[in-house]
Amino acid sequence: xxxxxxxxxxxxxxxxxxxxxxxxxxxxxxxxxxxxxxxxxxxxxxxxxxxxxxxxxxxxxxxxxxxxxxxxxxxxxxxxxxxxxxxxxxxxxxxxxxxxxxxxxxxxxxxxxxxxxxxxxxxxxxxxxxxxxxxxxxxxxxxxxxxxxxxxxxxxxxxxxxxxxxxxxxxxxxxxxxxxxxxxxxxxxxxxxxxxxxxxxxxxxxxxxxxxxxxxxxxxxxxxxxxxxxxxxxxxxxxxxxxxxxxxxxxxxxxxxxxxxxxxxxxxxxxxxxxxxxxxxxxxxxxx
Amino acid sequence: xxxxxxxxxxxxxxxxxxxxxxxxxxxxxxxxxxxxxxxxxxxxxxxxxxxxxxxxxxxxxxxxxxxxxxxxxxxxxxxxxxxxxxxxxxxxxxxxxxxxxxxxxxxxxxxxxxxxxxxxxxxxxxxxxxxxxxxxxxxxxxxxxxxxxxxxxxxxxxxxxxxxxxxxxxxxxxxxxxxxxxxxxxxxxxxxxxxxxxxxxxxxxxxxxxxxxxxxxxxxxxxxxxxxxxxxxxxxxxxxxxxxxxxxxxxxxxxxxxxxxxxxxxxxxxxxxxxxxxxxxxxxxxxxxxxxxxxxxxxxxxxxxxxxxxxxxxxxxxxxxxxx
Numbered sequence: 001x002x003x004x005x006x007x008x009x010x011x012x013x014x015x016x017x018x019x020x021x022x023x024x025x026x027x028x029x030x031x032x033x034x035x036x037x038x039x040x041x042x043x044x045x046x047x048x049x050x051x052x053x054x055x056x057x058x059x060x061x062x063x064x065x066x067x068x069x070x071x072x073x074x075x076x077x078x079x080x081x082x083x084x085x086x087x088x089x090x091x092x093x094x095x096x097x098x099x100x101x102x103x104x105x106x107x108x109x110x111x112x113x114x115x116x117x118x119x120x121x122x123x124x125x126x127x128x129x130x131x132x133x134x135x136x137x138x139x140x141x142x143x144x145x146x147x148x149x150x151x152x153x154x155x156x157x158x159x160x161x162x163x164x165x166x167x168x169x170x171x172x173x174x175x176x177x178x179x180x181x182x183x184x185x186x187x188x189x190x191x192x193x194x195x196x197x198x199x200x201x202x203x204x205x206x207x208x209x210x211x212x213x214x215x216x217x218x219x220x221x222x223x224x225x226x227x228x229x230x231x232x233x234x235x236x237x238x239x240x241x242x243x244x245x246x247x248x249x250x251x252x253x254x255x256x257x258x259x260x261x262x263x264x265x266x267x268x269x270x271x272x273x274x275x276x277x278x279x280x281x282x283x284x285x286x287x288x
Numbered sequence: 289x290x291x292x293x294x295x296x297x298x299x300x301x302x303x304x305x306x307x308x309x310x311x312x313x314x315x316x317x318x319x320x321x322x323x324x325x326x327x328x329x330x331x332x333x334x335x336x337x338x339x340x341x342x343x344x345x346x347x348x349x350x351x352x353x354x355x356x357x358x359x360x361x362x363x364x365x366x367x368x369x370x371x372x373x374x375x376x377x378x379x380x381x382x383x384x385x386x387x388x389x390x391x392x393x394x395x396x397x398x399x400x401x402x403x404x405x406x407x408x409x410x411x412x413x414x415x416x417x418x419x420x421x422x423x424x425x426x427x428x429x430x431x432x433x434x435x436x437x438x439x440x441x442x443x444x445x446x447x448x449x450x451x452x453x454x455x456x457x458x459x460x461x462x463x464x465x466x467x468x469x470x471x472x473x474x475x476x477x478x479x480x481x482x483x484x485x486x487x488x489x490x491x492x493x494x495x496x497x498x499x500x501x502x503x504x505x506x507x508x509x510x511x512x513x514x515x516x517x518x519x520x521x522x523x524x525x526x527x528x529x530x531x532x533x534x535x536x537x538x539x540x541x542x543x544x545x546x547x548x549x550x551x552x553x554x555x556x557x558x559x560x561x562x563x564x565x566x567x568x569x570x571x572x573x574x575x576x577x578x579x580x581x582x583x584x585x586x587x588x589x590x591x592x593x594x595x596x597x598x599x600x601x602x603x604x605x606x607x608x609x610x611x612x
Contacts, residue, residue: 085542089527138607167517172541174607176517180503209468210496229468230458
């Protein structure tokens with residue numbers, strides 16, 4: 001992260017709100033350090049024009065880019081008991097939650113919306129890495145279950161965009177139980193004969209990867225995204241070896257047969273639309 | 289055999305007990321050598337030891353429980369298989385890459401009934417610990433688990449799992465072969481099973497590597513076992529920026545059987561003998577056997593659809609009205 005994104009963005013956010021960023025603001029690519037106009041970067045879906053680095057977008061941007069004409073309806077997600085463990089480290093979990101909620105103006109690390117992709121009904125769930133590292137606690141788990149139920153109800157495919165550091169430690173074993181819970185959600189979608197598509201974005205690790213994020217009928221990854229189970233540091237300490245170049249990156253997973261395709265952000269909407277259309281022959285036959 | 293194990297390993301907080309037991313041992317040797325009758329003295333000391341044990345074990349802190357759960361002499365998955373399963377037929381491999389010895393399992397009989405058994409095995413001595421990779425499975429281990437769970441489903445025989453792992457193995461090769469996917473599929477296999485799946489957390493229930501074998505109809509947990517989303521050391525390193533704060537993290541994570549039962553994330557606590565499972569392995573294994581039998585009986589009455597529906601409901605309900 002550069003000083004610009006670290007320092008300037010939060011300040012602007014509090015002053016003007018997220019969507020009214022002045023057009024003359026420069027942003028530096030965290031990968032190649034190239035400076036770009038903010039407006040230009042927005043147009044390029046936050047992909048660096050110089051090196052192709054895919055920067056992390058906001059949930060709102062992701063939803064806009066995913067649905068046709070940027071039009072979608074967000075649904076309210078079920079409330080869950082906050083702080084089941086009464087967890088406290090240097091700070092209370094409830095305080096951390098409050099800070100994250102104020103900063104992100106959302107309840108937790110997941111947003112669910114429905115709309116159409118390539119002219120076909122679809123439900124999308126988007127994880128928010130900005131919200132406590134996209135960590136999965138009961139709220140995210142419940143949100144994934146809600147997204148699955150909505151997809152079944154609407155007879156629509158479910159597309160999940162993952163971005164998460166893993167389970168939310170502050171919810172202890174409650175967060176661990178979100179792994180089976182979200183896997184049940186994927187079963188609901190699949191049993192209804194609907195496609196479950198996962199788009200792995202930077203970064204997706206830990207308990208999220210080891211549950212619903214690896215169970216897509218189709219697994220798509222964004223270029224360069226870090227995707228894995230264990231953290232690089234833990235692996236390095238365990239095996240005492242230098243990690244190979246590109247380890248746990250989207251392209252590495254593609255090479256190892258773990259994802260179907262690596263899709264550039266600019267191609268993603270079209271790719272999703274095409275795949276959904278190809279998979280849903282039954283629906284088309286019925287409609288004809 | 290279990291009772292033929294060498295000198296006992298004492299935990300830091302067991303020091304007063306170790307001293308008392310040392311004294312008793314000394315007196316015994318003296319009485320043997322000198323022919324002195326000091327039965328009274330020994331009885332008195334034994335009573336004192338029991339009292340001390342009772343007092344210590346009645347109020348173990350979560351961090352002390354973590355140490356008991358990891359006790360090197362605590363019965364391991366293989367000990368339960370030997371103690372509870374007859375006609376054991378070990379089965380190997382994931383049919384794709386390797387046989388991961390961190391996950392042991394096969395066919396056998398539990399109290400006369402055909403079962404598939406699975407366990408994460410930590411090993412009992414240095415050699416076996418290395419052989420079993422300290423109970424840390426790789427993708428092939430979880431894929432073997434999935435294969436055996438599916439095999440059980442095909443033939444309508446229940447699955448018993450014994451969980452004792454610090455977690456899935458964090459390695460380059462494990463990641464390259466899809467560790468995350470293997471764990472996810474193993475959890476899915478538990479959830480989708482048409483036959484009863486009974487999981488027992490016998491020592492350490494470490495995160496994804498544990499739930500991979502524990503998404504069952506009934507989840508039992510030994511009194512001093514732990515079950516957590518992250519190790520206390522790992523949690524302390526991240527949230528306190530200091531692994532030495534592990535005792536505080538253990539407290540905060542609510543990883544004891546009692547906490548998890550209160551949060552309704554496990555079903556049954558199996559009491560351990562006085563002074564922990566490692567003090568009486570046979571009694572512990574027998575108690576676990578009884579608890580498994582008790583859990584299994586009602587599940588056998590359900591057909592596949594009812595079983596699966598109830599299992600789903602159980603997990604979907606978790607945490608929805610968590611007590612605080």
